[in-house]
Amino acid sequence: MRVALGVSYRGTGYQGWQSQPGGNTVQDRLEQALANFLAAPVRVMCAGRTDAGVHALNQVVHLDCDAEREPFSWVRGTNRFLPDDIAVQWCCAVDDRFHARNSALGRRYVYVLRESPVRPALEAGLVGWSFRPLEAAAMRAAARHLIGEHDFSAFRSAECQAASPVKILRRIHIERRGAYWRFEFDANAFLHHMVRNLMGCLVAVGSGTRDADWLQGVLRSRDRSLAAPTFAAGGLYFVGPYYDAALALPATTAAMDWLP
Template sequence: MTEAFPFLKSGHRYRVAMCVEYRGTEYYGWQIQKTGVRTVQAELTKAISKVANEPVDLIVAGRTDAGVHASNQILHFDTASYRKAYGWTSGVNTELPNDISVQWTQAVDIDFHARFSARERAYRYIVYNAPMPSGILRDGMTWERRELSLERMQAAANLLLGEHDFSSFRAANCQAHSPVKDVRELRLVRQGRLIVLQARANGFLYHMVRNIMGVLMAIGRGDRPVEWALEVLEGRDRNRGGITAPAAGLYFVRARYERGDLPEREAGPAILDGFAGLTEV
């Protein structure tokens, strides 16, 4: 981990990247909102600005929705304030609520952009598939009491791989310029009572992963045939797309960049570390 900023010049601003982990249950998503509701961005902006001793603007790799979590969210900001990497990390953490935590800080060149430099993003969605809900992990996963067929869900997920128009899987208020995305992985694994979907793509539409999971769960329950996933995709109509899966099970776990100087962590969340059959993203 870089402990100094060798390109710091007096009077010049420089760029800092951070990796943050957060539990989204108590927040109205990542982005600051005009209504003043509690958001992850607002909490981090306040904390980082205090440590920097100046206002900062944060740019993030992937904006998460209300109730959605992150284990490796990447952001950047520009500042004229000098701090060692550990100073940024520990200093900001002392100013944050206990459901948001900075994991590392890294100096980056001015060409790095947390959002536009990312070449791939990954999410994981966790389902607790059991007759009764979990009293301990309820906010960190979605409960489904009916038995889900992993084989049916994986067969349906395979139909969605590749570059397609995902209009049927985007929320009505999605602001993305194009509904076309390249989905590179939709892998489902089961261990005990947990089922995990790992999704990788060059980008995701608003609610896209939750809408995909809603379709896959309906197929896994046997409410719909496997081929329904392809019918929904080709229909390009959100009204045909079924129920949006709850936010509680969704985690932003990775943004990939074409550079080798950023620290690496397990994709997470920690409960999935060493999860059998779940490949690293």
């Protein structure tokens, strides 16, 4: 039996998604909770690995097991063994051909940024921060250079394990809500640190340090050293993957209404 789960988590206290020897990752905590619930070892496959400090609203995982449970039992039973900052949101039985990563048609991220002369306090670890005023028109003009199929090597970390740096960036939407900026990214897939590296460049343009056409030159160069520094992890949220509508997997969670 193959089961898909939607998982949300606050990444502040974890060393990212992927299992590590120290055990302090979201995957380690989730697999341990599932093992306690099922009384058997469990391995899960996720739709997209997140870095240390990065959050998720609807991370999708799949697992294979012999146990049969009602969907609500999977949710409540697993959450009983999870810490407060990780929670299963939904459960669906899926066909054996479903794969959380390979079946995804695309993935979405949101970066939340506070523009303020003073650093965040209540939102520390949950938003990025710019003390410089940002210009929306400049950032949107720069973002247009990134849309489409490109080699994103200039925004790829040295530790990236992706087979190819070529990705299709379908959409970047930038809007301001009071003191907070929301940057939405939609692509078929993302490279390691890609969104955070793009954010560093967009903020450089928005603050007037660079002009919009500079970002086009960085993209074409394929040279990571020419791009801005990697932006902070705390403001980044993995909204989740999306799949063929025929699979009828939940695409939203309650936390999406909370996010600014």
